[in-house]
Amino acid sequence: MPDLLQSEVLPETSDNVLDIRDLSINYGTPRGELQALRHVSMSIGKKKIVGIVGESGCGKSTLISAIIRLMASNATVQSGEILFKDQDLLGLKEKQMRALRGIDISMVFQDPMQTHNPVLTIGRQMVDIQYRDKLSKANKKKRAAGMLALVGIPDPEARLNQYPYEFSGGMRQRIAIAMALMAKPDLLIADEPTTALDATLEVQIIKRLEELQDEIGCSILFISHHLGVIAELCDEVVVMYAGEVIEQGSVRDVFHNPAHPYTAALLKCDPGHIKEKTRNLPTIPGEVPDLVDLPSGCIYQQRCTKGFARCQSERPAFRQINGSHGVACHLTETDLSKETSQQNEEGITS
Amino acid sequence: MLSYILRRLGLAMVITVLAVTLLFLIIHMIPGDPVSTMLGPRASPELRAALEERMGLNRPLFVQIGLFFFNMLNGDLGTDVFSNRQVTDIVLGQLPYTLTLILSSITWSATLGITLGCYSAANRNSLADRLTGILSVSMIAVPAFVVSLYSLLIFAVNLKWFPAIGAGEPGNFSDQLWHLVLPSLAIGLSWVGYIARLVRASMLEIMGEGHVRTARSFGLPERWITYSYALRLAILPTVTVIGVGMGFLLSAAVFTEIVFSRPGLGKLVIDSITTRNYPVVMGAVLFSTLIFVASTTLADIVNAVLDPRVRSSK
Ligand SMILES: Nc1ncnc2c1ncn2[C@@H]1O[C@H](COP(=O)(O)OP(=O)(O)O)[C@@H](O)[C@H]1O
Ligand SMILES: [Mg+2]
Numbered sequence: 001m002p003d004l005l006q007s008e009v010l011p012e013t014s015d016n017v018l019d020i021r022d023l024s025i026n027y028g029t030p031r032g033e034l035q036a037l038r039h040v041s042m043s044i045g046k047k048k049i050v051g052i053v054g055e056s057g058c059g060k061s062t063l064i065s066a067i068i069r070l071m072a073s074n075a076t077v078q079s080g081e082i083l084f085k086d087q088d089l090l091g092l093k094e095k096q097m098r099a100l101r102g103i104d105i106s107m108v109f110q111d112p113m114q115t116h117n118p119v120l121t122i123g124r125q126m127v128d129i130q131y132r133d134k135l136s137k138a139n140k141k142k143r144a145a146g147m148l149a150l151v152g153i154p155d156p157e158a159r160l161n162q163y164p165y166e167f168s169g170g171m172r173q174r175i176a177i178a179m180a181l182m183a184k185p186d187l188l189i190a191d192e193p194t195t196a197l198d199a200t201l202e203v204q205i206i207k208r209l210e211e212l213q214d215e216i217g218c219s220i221l222f223i224s225h226h227l228g229v230i231a232e233l234c235d236e237v238v239v240m241y242a243g244e245v246i247e248q249g250s251v252r253d254v255f256h257n258p259a260h261p262y263t264a265a266l267l268k269c270d271p272g273h274i275k276e277k278t279r280n281l282p283t284i285p286g287e288v289p290d291l292v293d294l295p296s297g298c299i300y301q302q303r304c305t306k307g308f309a310r311c312q313s314e315r316p317a318f319r320q321i322n323g324s325h326g327v328a329c330h331l332t333e334t335d336l337s338k339e340t341s342q343q344n345e346e347g348i349t350s
Numbered sequence: 351m352l353s354y355i356l357r358r359l360g361l362a363m364v365i366t367v368l369a370v371t372l373l374f375l376i377i378h379m380i381p382g383d384p385v386s387t388m389l390g391p392r393a394s395p396e397l398r399a400a401l402e403e404r405m406g407l408n409r410p411l412f413v414q415i416g417l418f419f420f421n422m423l424n425g426d427l428g429t430d431v432f433s434n435r436q437v438t439d440i441v442l443g444q445l446p447y448t449l450t451l452i453l454s455s456i457t458w459s460a461t462l463g464i465t466l467g468c469y470s471a472a473n474r475n476s477l478a479d480r481l482t483g484i485l486s487v488s489m490i491a492v493p494a495f496v497v498s499l500y501s502l503l504i505f506a507v508n509l510k511w512f513p514a515i516g517a518g519e520p521g522n523f524s525d526q527l528w529h530l531v532l533p534s535l536a537i538g539l540s541w542v543g544y545i546a547r548l549v550r551a552s553m554l555e556i557m558g559e560g561h562v563r564t565a566r567s568f569g570l571p572e573r574w575i576t577y578s579y580a581l582r583l584a585i586l587p588t589v590t591v592i593g594v595g596m597g598f599l600l601s602a603a604v605f606t607e608i609v610f611s612r613p614g615l616g617k618l619v620i621d622s623i624t625t626r627n628y629p630v631v632m633g634a635v636l637f638s639t640l641i642f643v644a645s646t647t648l649a650d651i652v653n654a655v656l657d658p659r660v661r662s663s664k
Contacts, residue, residue, distance in 0.1 A: 118657070179568070
């Protein structure tokens with residue numbers, strides 16, 4: 001029996017760096033429990049770049065704060081697990097988790113102007129994050145300068161002695177990327193790293209990130225408002241809406257054959273060209289549901305143009321439709337539902 | 351950095367000149383003239399004229415001010431009206447007592463205040479945080495002279511743990527230290543609470559900033575983040591407050607020196623004001639002003655040392 005059990009456990013060792021399963025997170029608020037994430041599942045393969053898109057407030061930052069376990073104090077995990085190299089991050093002791101941060105999993109944040117400590121030199125901050133290494137300070141500095149050169153900062157040795165305010169926003173974001181990649185992590189998480197930058201800079205930084213990822217061989221979880229950037233950079237894409245994953249799959253599948261009306265609506269407004277900078281996701285008419293007081297049925301029904309009766313009563317399950325391409329929508333469930341939807345539409349127009 | 355310091359020192363000089371001029375005018379506006387106070391109402395006009403001549407009071411005010419500055423630059427602040435001793439000598443004789451008192455007070459209270467503030471911020475809303483909160487506010491609320499009087503009554507008169515008056519035997523270090531405890535407690539106590547609250551507030555603000563999140567995302571130990579990353583920023587407003595607070599410390603020292611009959615600038619000022627001993631008042635207040643200007647300047651320079659953005663600002 002024990003052998004049998006073992007063999008059942010073994011296949012779990014997947015090719016994925018990260019496996020998020022059924023993750024639900026609430027925030028305690030004066031109005032009640034805000035259900036920021038509900039039953040979120042997704043995975044990131046080795047050396048893959050996975051993008052997350054979704055309107056602001058859909059839970060992207062909540063998701064990554066859970067992965068790196070730097071959640072707000074009022075956040076509680078309701079269910080789920082986050083498997084990183086086959087250990088559940090949510091079950092780790094704080095000390096074990098801290099050992100992973102910056103080494104196995106590292107982060108680049110959205111606002112480069114806030115990322116660095118304003119009163120310490122860049123060099124000091126880059127040396128400090130190597131505190132676990134037994135190298136001499138001179139060697140750590142050398143490594144830091146090498147990283148700065150890699151992300152395209154000229155004259156890195158001299159610039160190590162400068163303070164954050166002496167760098168532009170683009171430069172600071174390059175530094176943030178250099179710091180995050182210094183320990184050659186398995187997973188880099190980037191939370192809208194280029195949202196604060198202009199389009200030309202964005203393209204440069206994305207290109208550099210792509211090269212570095214290839215060189216280091218890490219996986220990247222890339223969050224962006226900009227569909228064009230996702231299309232350019234990512235292998236796979238996860239579309240989130242109001243705390244749920246509503247569609248995911250390869251960039252090609254999702255961008256060419258969007259299965260969820262929300263994804264389709266997004267792509268209709270922004271076909272995803274990297275050169276054209278759209279600061280925000282296109283706006284779709286209607287309002288996002290209140291996460292404290294959730295409606296029954298499909299989370300997207302209020303804004304959906306293709307809804308039918310079942311959408312109001314039953315939450316669509318997330319299911320694979322074609323290989324790795326999955327969606328949570330009643331429309332794709334059966335042919336019958338398609339008929340119902342047509343009837344429904346006819347009913348509305350008549 | 352150097353240019354910042356030079357600019358700041360230039361500003362300090364300008365402030366000193368303005369402050370001294372103002373002081374000169376204020377002292378001359380104190381009701382009652384020194385001549386009648388010293389010679390009594392029935393002095394002969396000749397005697398009065400002679401004294402006025404000796405004190406320079408018969409010259410126009412702006413000439414008096416000009417002369418004062420001229421002499422000040424030569425280290426001459428005039429002579430004591432009664433004893434004919436050099437005012438500079440008298441003031442410099444008292445200065446160390448006051449400096450020891452305020453520096454020791456601010457040192458212990460800032461150390462304790464910063465520690466408590468950091469602890470409260472790190473353990474926000476814990477029982478210990480609430481307790482320090484209540485203690486801090488009550489410490490702020492009690493004026494120094496009240497603490498002086500009560501600590502004198504309780505610890506010196508009733509319990510006899512500490513000496514009640516004086517500054518201790520000259521040359522006997524431990525005796526002087528012993529005499530310093532209660533006055534220093536009286537002056538520093540309200541600062542503990544004030545600094546603790548201030549540090550807590552700015553610490554909480556800083557700990558919520560993006561760069562702290564970055565430091566955490568790199569797995570830096572929490573103590574390291576608190577004490578070497580965040581405190582370095584959170585301390586900046588406190589440094590400024592302490593610099594400006596020197597003025598309050600000096601006025602608290604006046605009360606405390608009187609309550610404990612401690613020698614010092616405070617006692618000197620009060621004694622010489624009551625006798626309209628203009629040159630001594632002027633000398634003592636001048637030195638207090640210099641201490642104040644020096645401490646605010648120093649606070650600005652410390653700020654510049656700690657914060658590169660201040661250093662480079664024009
Ligand atoms: N600390 C918090 N307390 C309460 N609600 C929060 C907190 N952080 C985020 N939220 C809410 O959770 C939802 C998801 O937020 P977030 O993860 O920041 O979204 P995104 O990063 O996609 O913009 C939003 O409705 C937001 O208002
Ligand atoms: Mg966000």
